[in-house]
Amino acid sequence: MVFPGLLASSSRASSARSRPAVDTPAPTADRLQPDYIYDEAQLPRVPSAEPDLRELNHCLEALAAVFPDIQIEVFRELLSSFDGESRLALVADGILKNRAAWVKGRWRVVDKQGSSSEVVPAGERFKSTEYKKAVENLAWTEFKGMYKSTVKAVLAENNYSYLEARQTLVTLSSKSWRFTIANLFSGKRPPATGQAESHPLVVWRSTGQGSITPTIRPTGCAELDRELFDTLIAPLKQRDQEEREIKDRCLAVLLNNEEAEEAGATHECACCFTSGPFEEFTHCNLEGHMICFRCVQHSIKEALFGQGWLSSIDPDMGTLRCIAVDGSGCPGHIPADHTRRAMLEEKKGLEILHKLDQRLAEHNLVASNLPLVRCPFCSYAEVDDIYMPSRDVLPQIRADSSYNLILLVLCVGSVALALPFVLLISLICVVLSIGQTFGHYLLAEWKLSLARHRRRRRGHKFSCQSPECGRLSCLSCHKSWTDIHICNESSLVALRTQIEQAMSMAIKRVCPRCNTSFVKNAGCNKLTCPCGYKMCYVCRSDLSDEGYRHFCDHFRPDGDPRPCTECDRCNLWESEDTDRVLQAAREEAEHKWKSSEKRDLSGAEKSFLETGYATRTAEISLRGMLSGGGLPTVPQLFDIIIDTIFV
Structure with missing residues (x-):
């Protein structure tokens, strides 16, 4: 009787000891990280964003929708400066009160080639700490010979977008002797910007069936893995699939033709x-x-x-x-x-x-034969929504238009009495030139004026419904629509904004600690951010420990920008040929504008770019017509009468 109890207790103790090993759940697919990612099914699931990060991105979208003429970078800086639930209201209030002081020339220009459906692009959003850490590790792994502070500063300038920051890092690495020597001893090829096939993150591995497939190594961040896969691997796989389908199609057609000729079935x-x-x-x-x-x-x-x-x-x-x-x-x-x-x-x-x-x-x-409105950027057209037969159109008369109508009749009568013969001769010339009777001419102009009045009441904003375009335009000036829109505004304003933006982006630096943007106007290359971070303006290295020892200490006159012939250190007074960089950015912006407008700049337009002064045509009004001394045209006269009388 004792032994069964001992055996039972022993078996229970043994099962109790072995239970943790048996009941341990098997590792899931999310926990297993493959060595190489070659298929979308291997990508780990992107976790949901943290509440604070999600709130920041929602605030970013709200500000970008309310202020579409300001760059997203301005909103990121301001939102990072405030804390708590009221930061959205504080940033919006600050921009409304003193927009120029916060923007500092960083205006946003709408791309004429197309428009994105996203208010804030994915590359402009706030990034998580995990994403930033993975990007830093990826950049430090590829650019081992460069200072970590330099890499971090370049990543901060590009909002930790690795693919965009890599172009700047490649340019800096080509000028760094330390990075060149490190690659020389390690036997690595110098990095270069090129197509996805030759990208260093793309690893070509054998499939075991006589072919190779592009893969990437996991970075430890699900969001970054998906971004790199969609940008580098997906286009290569799609192109490979298309080429394979074309080859299979050609082979099938060739075999079919041979069989048809042998069977006489042609x-x-x-x-x-x-x-x-x-x-x-x-x-x-x-x-x-x-x-x-x-x-x-x-x-x-x-x-x-x-x-x-x-x-x-x-x-x-x-x-x-x-x-x-x-x-x-x-x-x-x-x-x-x-x-x-x-x-x-x-x-x-x-x-x-x-x-x-x-x-x-x-x-x-x-x-x-229906009245149409067209998108100026594509072939999309639709029936004008304000079109109605003339018998159904009954404009409503203003309740307070009697005094305005009497004043208008007296003003027009005084002009007619003062210059009756000139007006009569002008009308006769107009009637004879168009070959119509006077009544038909006035009736046609009256209908056109009514149509213009309805258009002004309806609004000039037109939304293209084509899935390939989807742009907003103005029905009056046929230009791209941006809130707040001003018709017939010279495109030189957009050109000047593009030039200023390109020049500022070419020479700006970003503090990797507080993400503050700044540009050096004068002085040496040792810059100190308001947050206390010290960096080199030339190579963007962290100078918190080195200080002035980072720069060349050989004797030279103060302010000498020439490179030292005895060492490769940064020059304290080197200007990095700012004039050449600014001139290149300016020429590139002007070239884009000329290609989109399909014309060159005139002398007056070049003067506007230098001085910022341009004349505008005055709006047509009754006071303007009477004070200008010239006779109003019939369309102008009808427009004023209809706007005065009707709602």
Whole structure:
């Protein structure tokens, strides 16, 4: 009776001791980090952001939406300076009260080439501590021969975006003798900016099937791993897949042609009279003419990019006419689904089909005779939403317009009595020049003035609904819309802003401790931030320990910017050829503006860039017409009457 109890207790003790080893959960997929990441399924799950970081990014989005003309960098600096729940209100209040003092020329210019759907791009957001640490480790691993303070300062300038900061680090490393010597002894190749295939983070590994695949090493941060995979690995894999599909397609077509010729199952094209298998042919819907896909492709290209639109395309059916050359003049057409199948075998067939659909839609819109509003940046058009038949339009008269109407009649009557003959002769000349009766002319101008009045009441902001464009524009001046929008504002203002922004970005430095941006105007290259951080303006190294010992101590006159011939240390008075850097940034901004505007700068425009002064045309008003001494035009007169009388 005793032994069973002992055995039972012994077994229970043994099971109790062994239970922790048995019940330990198996490591999950998130905990297992592969040595190389080659597939998206291997990427670890990105954890949710911390509450404080999430709140900072929400504040950043709110400020970017309210102040779209200010760079995101300004908001990051200000939000980092305040703490607590009221920092959003404090930053917004500070910008509203003293915008110029906070912005310091860092204005944001809308890109004319396209617009992003995100208010704040991913690279401009606040980054987590884990992300920053992983980026620093990655940069220190690649640029081991450079000072850590230099690497950290460059990362701070680029908001810890490794791929953007790497270009600056490569440029600095090429000038660093310490980094060159370190690479020489280690046998490493000097880093270079190039395509993703030659990027140092991309490791090409064998798949075991006679091919290699691009991979990256995990960095320890899920967010950074996904960013590097999407930027470096995903484009390479997509390109490889497209090339493989093209090769497979070519091989399949070659085998199919050989089998069709051996079996005698080829057909002759009624357009080019070449033979081919049945899978590469289509036919018209009336007489059944066999047309090869190559002729269909050539005909659609000639219709879109040549002179064959009227002879090749049937706008009513929205497809290609029969292009058989048997002399009968077949009135049939190629079915739309066959045309699409033929064009999809072309390398850029989907784009050509999209252009064909746009051309057909444009033809149908013009044929409808409806009033249209168009996007100035693409081919998108829609029916004007303020259009209504004239019999349904009844403008409402202002309740307080009687005195204004009496004053307007007296003013116009005085002008007419003062200059009756000039006005009569002007009207007669206008009527004779347009070849219409006086009543028809006034009625047409009245309708146009009413349309302009409705447009002003509705607003000039137009939103393009095309998924490829999606930009905002002004219906009056046809320029890009930015709140607050001023019509007919000279594009030179945008050019001057771009030049100032490019020049400031070229020479600015960022403190890696407090992320404060600054530019050296004069003095030596030992800079001290208000937070106490000391750095070298040339190489961005931390000078908290070295101080002035970091710079060359050989005898030289004060203010001599020339490099020392006896050592490779930084010069205390070196200016890093600021004039050349600023001139290059200015020329690049001017070149972008000229390419977008497709014209050169005139003498007056160059003077505006130097002085900042430009004349503006005065707005047309009743007081302006009377004080200017000139006669108002009929459209101007109708505009003033309608704005005075109607709501």
